Amino acid sequence: MSNSAAAAVLTTADLPEAVRAVRILLSRADIGRAEVDFEAVIRSPDVLTQVLHVLPDLVWWASAGEEHGSSEAGDNPANSLPIRVLDWGRPLDRAEPFIAALGPDPAAVRWDLDAWPAVPEAGLEAISQKYAYLTLTVNSRDLYQKEPSQDHTVHVHAADRNGDQIARVHWLADQVGGRFTGRVESAPL
Incomplete structure (x- = not known):
């Protein structure tokens, strides 16, 4: 397993603004074979119902531990709330419905891109998948839902072969009217 550096480029209390920023960044990326991954803590029966509508075969386990319920055991997630979600490799069209279903519950939605293409006018080489x-x-300051908040943060992972990501991060932040705050988290991939 490797790690990636996730740089915060936009934090906002306005979820539609955060989603708009994601759409812009996706339009700057190669996404032909991209996938989306979901990590969340679902506490509410209403949110669970909405999330299950989006992802009927949701991968989850009870926050109290798998012995208290899991999708692998075929348990009913409604009987195990709160639950943790770790569901990977979904089609891109599931991301926005999942985000809309979350209500106040915290989550991280990660798009696994094919590449960040070269931007010759900015002096940026392509970055591989x-x-x-x-x-x-969403509703969390960090990638792991340990710092619940009422705002949402867009993070870009963009290190090149030499581990340098600063120029790309600044360029991507500019694309969405954000700015690199210097906040970077390590993200296992």
Whole structure:
């Protein structure tokens, strides 16, 4: 397993603004074979119902531990709330419905991109799929839902082969009217 550096480029209390920023960044990426991954803590029966409508075969386990319920055991998630979701490799069209279903519950939605393409006018080389990700944290300041908040943060993962990501991060932040705050989190991939 490797790690990626997730740089915060936009934090806002306005979820539609955060989603708009994600759409812009996706339009700047190669996404032909991209996938989306979901991590969340679902506390509410209403949110669970909405999330199950989006992802009927949701991968989850009870926050109290798998012995208290899991999708692998075929348990009913409604009987195990709160639950943790770790559901990977979904089609891109599931991301926005999942985000809309979350209500106040915290989550991280990560797009596994094919690449960040070269931007010759900015002096940026292409970045391969190994280092090209985009994450939106919803109702959480961090990637792991340990710092619940009422705002949402767009993070870009954009290290090149030399581990340098600063120029790309600044360029991507500019694309969405954000700015690189210097906040970077390590993200296992």
